Amino acid sequence: MMISETMAAKLNEQVNAEFYSSYLYLGMACWFDGQNLKVFARRFFQQAEEEWEHGMKILKYLLEVGAAVQLKEIACPKQDWKSPEEIIETTYNHEIHVTNLINDLMRAAVEESDYATQSFLKWFVDEQVEEVSSMNELLALVRMAGPERIMLVEQRLAAMMG
Ligand code: FEO
Numbered sequence: 001m002m003i004s005e006t007m008a009a010k011l012n013e014q015v016n017a018e019f020y021s022s023y024l025y026l027g028m029a030c031w032f033d034g035q036n037l038k039v040f041a042r043r044f045f046q047q048a049e050e051e052w053e054h055g056m057k058i059l060k061y062l063l064e065v066g067a068a069v070q071l072k073e074i075a076c077p078k079q080d081w082k083s084p085e086e087i088i089e090t091t092y093n094h095e096i097h098v099t100n101l102i103n104d105l106m107r108a109a110v111e112e113s114d115y116a117t118q119s120f121l122k123w124f125v126d127e128q129v130e131e132v133s134s135m136n137e138l139l140a141l142v143r144m145a146g147p148e149r150i151m152l153v154e155q156r157l158a159a160m161m162g
Pocket of ligand 1: 021050
């Protein structure tokens with residue numbers, strides 16, 4: 001095995017955290033769909049797929065370095081949302097939380113002089129900057145529009161997604 005047991009355990013935890021993010025965003029996508037906010041729904045279905053890919057990326061790294069993959073239970077996410085603003089705010093806070101998890105992993109890799117894992121994690125560090133920034137932008141738009149003009153955010157989101 002090319003990485004330590006401790007690092008392998010931490011990366012396995014992160015696989016679970018990414019799959020949980022996927023599950024959380026999947027539930028949000030379904031809520032949006034139920035509210036007929038189809039563009040928000042599309043954005044969150046897409047995000048759920050991306051989070052699944054993040055988990056898979058780490059899982060494949062574990063296999064590549066000869067570490068055991070340990071799949072853990074994925075917690076049931078909250079699904080009773082009150083408003084689009086609540087969802088976007090929760091997502092923004094969740095991405096800050098995930099950024100902290102990635103930073104903790106990077107710190108551990110630095111402390112262990114594990115250069116392979118540091119190099120691998122760099123992509124995630126960059127990805128988190130992008131994800132926190134885009135959720136921050138979306139949160140500002142949702143707050144600016146308010147509940148009555150949420151359809152305007154749908155239109156803007158549709159244009160941003162292409
Ligand atoms: Fe996998 Fe949204 O971070």
